[in-house]
Amino acid sequence: MPDPHDCPGCAAPDLAFAAHDHAHCAHDALNRAEALTAATGARMTPVRRRVLEILLEEHKALGAYDVLSRLAQEGFGNQPPVAYRALEFLVDQGLAHRIQRLNAFTACAHMGEDHAPAFLICRGCHSxxxxxxxxxxxxxxxxxxxxxxxxxxxxxxxxxxxxxxxxQA
Known part of the structure; x- marks a missing residue:
């Protein structure tokens, strides 16, 4: 399986704010997430997978209601527990992180690794x-x-x- 860290823009904090082709590493991260959940016996449901896909679209943290809005537009339901349960699952599985300051969630850049992250939050663009x-x-x-x-x-x-x-400042 390709390593999602092959995309330097996705794994390296000094490049994460730079423009890069993010599509291939997001795809690889989804594959890695599927493998990790399968290995632990956890189930990656369609809603959980779609929530992770949404988080992987860009290097921004999204609130649960932002995720819920996207899910509702796509026919996955519009009740808050739908988003919260999926986000909680992703955090519990080490596939996403909760950004306390923003009350939001972001995909993990180091899925499956024991790591101690620090989150660099841009107050301008919210990356x-x-x-x-x-x-x-x-x-x-x-x-x-x-x-x-x-x-x-x-x-x-x-x-x-x-x-x-x-x-720009």
């Missing part, structure tokens, strides 16, 4: 890139351990401007 934050997570865990605290999950979200929006 989101996933950057490695292993060192930052380790630093938080070290400080937490000194306080006797066990970290179960860390989310790092950085707000700023992507290169294109910096030029």
């Amino acid at each position: 989101v890139a996933e950057a490695a934050a292993t060192a930052a997570r380790a630093a938080v865990e070290t400080e937490a351990a000194r306080a006797g605290f066990h970290v179960e999950r860390t989310t790092i979200e950085a707000l700023g401007l992507c290169p294109a929006c910096q030029v």
